[in-house]
Amino acid sequence: MLENTPPPMIQRLLADPRPIVLFGAGDVGVLAHHVLTRQGVPVTCFADGRASKQGTVLRGLPIHSITDLPQLADEALVFLCGNYLKTMTDRVRSAGFTRIQDCVELLDGFDFSGSEADTGMSPVLAERKAALHKHETLKDREHAEDTLILKYLDVVVTEACSMKCQDCSNLMQYYAKPRHSDLDLLASAVDRIMDSVDGIYEFRVLGGEPFVNPRVHRVIEQLVAYEVVEKVVVYTNGTIVPRGANLDCLRNEKVVVEITNYGQHSKKFDALQETLATEGITHLSKIPVWTDSGRIRYVERSAEVLDDMFHNCCVNDIVTLLNGKLYRCPFSANAHNLKAVPDAPQDVIDLTGDLSGAALREHIRALYSRDTHLTACGSCAGRDYRTPQIEAAIQTRRPLPLTVVG
Structure with a gap:
């Protein structure tokens, strides 16, 4: 792969410009938005289950309740930006969304050096947040494999x-x-x-x-x-x-x-x-x-x-x-x-x-x-x-x- 060639997931997102919703307006959501926008992938909005977050703005984008986005349900890709994946998946599915994705491929291996001014997180903290999200997604698989x-x-x-x-x-x-x-x-x-x-x-x-x-x-x-x-x-x-x-x-x-x-x-x-x-x-x-x-x-x-x-x-x-x-x-x-x-x-x-x-x-x-x-x-x-x-x-x-x- 050429040095400036985007990772496979980013290539797929650039080739398929359907709406992207980041479900979770916390640290993982901030990192996901940083990675996507740095690589030219537009994000439609954030969604969050916390009433205190809904109706506010994060990184220039509105934060909605996932149930308030029925017009996006048929086509949007929802990234689960958090570590309570089963609960989050259930909520997104109950709102009618079927294209649901964790953030592992998006965040894993991304170079967060120089990102502190944009994310408010040091590279050490950003890498830890990404790694912990990855390990949470592995939990169900490990249980099934008896590890x-x-x-x-x-x-x-x-x-x-x-x-x-x-x-x-x-x-x-x-x-x-x-x-x-x-x-x-x-x-x-x-x-x-x-x-x-x-x-x-x-x-x-x-x-x-x-x-x-x-x-x-x-x-x-x-x-x-x-x-x-x-x-x-x-x-x-x-x-x-x-x-x-x-x-x-x-x-x-x-x-x-x-x-x-x-x-x-x-x-x-x-x-x-x-x-x-x-x-x-x-x-x-x-x-x-x-x-x-x-x-x-x-x-x-x-x-x-x-x-x-x-x-x-x-x-x-x-x-x-x-x-x-x-x-x-x-x-x-x-x-x-x-x-x-x-x-x-x-x-x-x-x-x-x-x-x-x-x-x-x-x-x-x-x-x-x-x-x-x-x-x-x-x-x-x-x-x-x-x-x-x-x-x-x-x-x-x-x-x-x-x-x-x-």
């Missing part, structure tokens, strides 16, 4: 945080006596998980604040050593600049440090960015958008409503390892760890014992492919496009009161 590759695995290294946000969706505000994780138990659990799966796209090292744990380097050094792991992302709030071994372990091509910028609360943000840049450590920063999801409060709901919450939850594809136990989401992990929800053995894989090998593989597969709600969903306000946004990182002086169950 087991996890998209994300949260590895919690501490319950302690250098901030005390009253609305933390990982429930750190409820920990009155936070502890660091038992690293020997953690190492054993991770080893057994890795022996039981075929791969993991991204380990996510977090807490609390991971750099509060002076031995977090032990965990990171273990995680980067697995050949079938592509990325190890360390999530930090910009309050601590790691030193010594906790800094040295970040100099690895698999490691990305993601800094959440909480403004005045991220007191070491500039110093941390400067240190990481000086050391040549891959990093990115973001300003957070929070939803009202940080309370443990039981509400009586039907199974149908809870299942709908689960299907639309933005963290229902994150498996979380906390204190030797594996959970389907971080809210479930911390709510159970705090003993704030009833025991639910069907929601938890206990790795404090000897479970391993083929038996553990089937347990992980069952948990990861589960499509019905968790017990903890009954005490969660939900984390999806319908959940109201709130101000991030409002601080509380004391841990919030907690009702222990049982």
